[in-house]
Amino acid sequence: DAGVTQSPTHLIKTRGQHVTLRCSPISGHKSVSWYQQVLGQGPQFIFQYYEKEERGRGNFPDRFSARQFPNYSSELNVNALLLGDSALYLCASSFTRVVETQYFGPGTRLLVL
């Protein structure tokens, strides 16, 4: 079975630009969560989506937004990019929205110049 997939794998943007990252969960999983991992730190929770609705939001500015589609795939959007947004963006999926194991995709490595 395919695991969580993310695209693109790498991305280079300049300050002020906008970026869209994509995630497809494991087949049958209905919940998608997004995390940001900057170098030397653990991943930080950004959003959780379940059944196309936002179920949780971390401490990130409104420049960050996301959505989930009927097929449970998800997009993370970041506007007005800052240098500090350079990070590995991880998507994780789980079957439901409640407390359980989440499985991570390979991530999208974003560099903002």
Added chain:
Amino acid sequence: RKEVEQDPGPFNVPEGATVAFNCTYSNSASQSFFWYRQDCRKEPKLLMSVYSSGNEDGRFTAQLNRASQYISLLIRDSKLSDSATYLCVVNGLTGGGNKLTFGTGTQLKVEL
């Protein structure tokens, strides 16, 4: 205070050694607990869940102490392939769903 605290290391140990990692968490309402392993420039992968009764998977043993809000991971007979960053992870409710809260990770280097 950070929600999940770990010693960042690095822990440099010889092959065959036993090494222990510790972690503390601040939210007493946390629901479940995990250790994830992360190799350099890769995604985190679930190593094992952590229960109050303790659980063992081969050379790995994890333990949870809810009263002290403390989680541990013991690795016996270390292998070169165990070199990685070990992330202590706490799963808690957000109101409408759940989120994982990660520690900064503890780096392990197993040497010949």
